[in-house]
Amino acid sequence: MVIREKLDISLLTISYIKALSQKKIYNIQSISLKNLFFYSSDKSIKQELDKNVHNFFKHNEIILARDFLFKNDSFTPRSMYLISPIYYAYYTKLVFNVSLKLKRHDTEIVNFSTNHMETFYSGILEFTNHKDKIDNNAIFNKSYNLFRQEREKYFDKHVIKVDIKDFFNSISTKILINKLKNRIGECYEVTELEKFFLYCDFNTLPQFHYSIASSLLSQIYLLDFDEKLSLLLQENKLNLIRFVDDMYIYKKSGEYKLNEVNNLVDNINSLLWFDGLVLNSSKTKLLKPEQNEESFKLIDIVSMNETSYSSEKLIDDKANEVINSGGLVEFISILNEMYKKDGIYIQEYLKLLDKYLSVNGGDSNKVLSNIIFTEKWKRLNYRDLLLISKKWNYIFFNPSQFTVLYILVNRYLENKKIVDGSNIKRVLSYMYKKDQLKFRDSMVVIGYLFQNRKKNKNLLKKVEYLNKDYVDFINKYLKKL
Numbered sequence: 001m002v003i004r005e006k007l008d009i010s011l012l013t014i015s016y017i018k019a020l021s022q023k024k025i026y027n028i029q030s031i032s033l034k035n036l037f038f039y040s041s042d043k044s045i046k047q048e049l050d051k052n053v054h055n056f057f058k059h060n061e062i063i064l065a066r067d068f069l070f071k072n073d074s075f076t077p078r079s080m081y082l083i084s085p086i087y088y089a090y091y092t093k094l095v096f097n098v099s100l101k102l103k104r105h106d107t108e109i110v111n112f113s114t115n116h117m118e119t120f121y122s123g124i125l126e127f128t129n130h131k132d133k134i135d136n137n138a139i140f141n142k143s144y145n146l147f148r149q150e151r152e153k154y155f156d157k158h159v160i161k162v163d164i165k166d167f168f169n170s171i172s173t174k175i176l177i178n179k180l181k182n183r184i185g186e187c188y189e190v191t192e193l194e195k196f197f198l199y200c201d202f203n204t205l206p207q208f209h210y211s212i213a214s215s216l217l218s219q220i221y222l223l224d225f226d227e228k229l230s231l232l233l234q235e236n237k238l239n240l241i242r243f244v245d246d247m248y249i250y251k252k253s254g255e256y257k258l259n260e261v262n263n264l265v266d267n268i269n270s271l272l273w274f275d276g277l278v279l280n281s282s283k284t285k286l287l288k289p290e291q292n293e294e295s296f297k298l299i300d301i302v303s304m305n306e307t308s309y310s311s312e313k314l315i316d317d318k319a320n321e322v323i324n325s326g327g328l329v330e331f332i333s334i335l336n337e338m339y340k341k342d343g344i345y346i347q348e349y350l351k352l353l354d355k356y357l358s359v360n361g362g363d364s365n366k367v368l369s370n371i372i373f374t375e376k377w378k379r380l381n382y383r384d385l386l387l388i389s390k391k392w393n394y395i396f397f398n399p400s401q402f403t404v405l406y407i408l409v410n411r412y413l414e415n416k417k418i419v420d421g422s423n424i425k426r427v428l429s430y431m432y433k434k435d436q437l438k439f440r441d442s443m444v445v446i447g448y449l450f451q452n453r454k455k456n457k458n459l460l461k462k463v464e465y466l467n468k469d470y471v472d473f474i475n476k477y478l479k480k481l
Helices: 010-025 028-039 042-049 053-059 085-102 132-139 140-152 173-184 188-200 213-220 223-235 260-275 287-293 312-324 327-342 346-357 364-373 380-389 393-397 401-415 422-433 439-452 457-468 470-477
Strands: 063-066 080-084 117-120 157-165 238-243 246-251 285-289 301-304 307-310
Touching: 010 028, 010 085, 010 132, 028 080, 028 085, 028 470, 042 053, 042 085, 042 188, 053 301, 063 470, 080 085, 085 213, 085 439, 117 223, 132 140, 132 312, 140 238, 157 260, 173 213, 173 223, 188 327, 213 223, 213 238, 213 327, 223 238, 223 260, 246 260, 285 287, 307 380, 307 470, 312 327, 312 346, 312 364, 312 380, 327 346, 327 393, 346 364, 364 401, 380 401, 393 439, 401 439, 422 439, 422 457, 457 470
Parallel strands: 117 238
Antiparallel strands: 063 080, 157 246, 157 285, 238 246, 301 307
């Protein structure tokens, strides 16, 4: 479908980000965006977005703060950032402008799929004024569901699963800009994006919460790779389905031979090498049809308290098993004892996590999130809940999830008049007494503040020593939690 009217990209950006901020109401970045729209009119925001990069920088302050998040190993911090909300919006507008230049003329939707390849990114960019479409496209759920539907077509096929190691951090913004110039020329839209990267000192693709902009650019970066890969797939009679960098390669008929798998993975790695990328060898898997389907019995994806958790049947069944068998309480009790003896012993924690919560050797954190946010823990008897609520050292092994569980259980017991609030006060007392908070301490403090929806100047002062930009961001852009 040809676009019938010229769209105002700034207004389209405002519509996308407003839809995002209204759906992700507990995420720090999203709250800042919601406050932007609450305290500023769409007209005044549009005036800023319409400025060129030089004038925009001149009139708008930037705060860029590293967020407190671990990768799934509960040890390595993620390179996720918070950025001033008007900058988040401006970056999105710049990428929408570039995407419009790259979009095929026969469609309003930015789609990177090619022959033998169906590709999906976080969100769907559609150049339309239709509010309902924008509301659905703004977050990743719709595109992920389309990805899921495409995968379901191949449940009877053998599949190789691969992904790109440290994908966003491996994307050079300098190389990305050169790729854009080669495709659409040294136009105004590309030059403005280049200036933005230089001003913000982004040498690799920035990772912001729920950013459709960075997801779009990641797929643009892969266009050269995709063209070569498409030929490789055609030669070998294969199909590929990808969500951002997670790739599933299906054999049209028959089984994969081991030499086929090894040669294909080696060829893909060679193609990625030209763009400074590499496959994640630890996540490369060959799945038979029954394994392919078993790994993907997804019913729905739900977001609650902005921790996305999966209600896959396998995940849900495992969560029920852990609760019914007493495994959760046993797991937490072992962690408390281990903390007293060995401190935060991450390697042993991961082994225990796998032992008590994993499904087919993975998805342990999904199971834990399911237990927390579907409130399956409420099925435990009061004696077990008291064990979870009194001894609290276990929260340091996984602060982002266990802090939420600890506070929810304590608040539940307080409402039942079983405990009096002294448990949480002991945790706070511990934090107050520390001269300096460590990374995990700060994650506990942040978890507490957001669960209680209140600012605490003394606790924020503690966090400030470790991450001043983070506290500055909260104080400036979050009038209240």
